[in-house]
Amino acid sequence: MIEKIAEQLVNLTVKQVNELATILKKEYGIEPAPSVQIENTLSKKEKTYEKEEKSVFNIILKSSGNSKLSVVKLVKEITGKGLKESKDLVDNIPSVIKESINKKEAEDLKNKFEEIGAEIELK
Structure with a gap:
């Protein structure tokens, strides 16, 4: 039962x-x-x-698009690295361009990259 x-x-x-x-x-x-x-x-x-909204981001380069040289120059400017190190980051996609930055700065940098044809992911 x-x-x-x-x-x-x-x-x-x-x-x-x-x-x-x-x-x-x-x-x-x-x-x-x-x-x-x-x-x-x-x-x-x-x-x-x-x-809850995420407040710290990493910028990851997914594609350099058609203007690889412009992307290398922008990576050099943003990271403060030398030309060779910046070129290596662009050549070895996906690569982390900048880590632990606030949302506003991440969005600004993403827009700069997208203006020159690069594909960026924020994580």
Whole structure:
């Protein structure tokens, strides 16, 4: 008999489980265990964290486009590296051009690269 009840419980739909929980709470005073409430709280915190806006970015060069020389010059200007090191960054795509910069600076640099035909990813 208990096995049949267990089988019936396992095969309930979500709607039926909610109805059962309501009946147990109203008629018998039985509420879900605290662990269920903790899980709900954690999932809410995770969702809130996902919605928070990222504030630190890395600029990653995905493609130099048609104007490789212009991209090398811009990389040299932004990073302060020499011509050879800048060319190596552009030749070895994808490459991190600049790390841990704020959102405004990242967007500005991305726009500069895109103006000369390069493809940039902010991570």
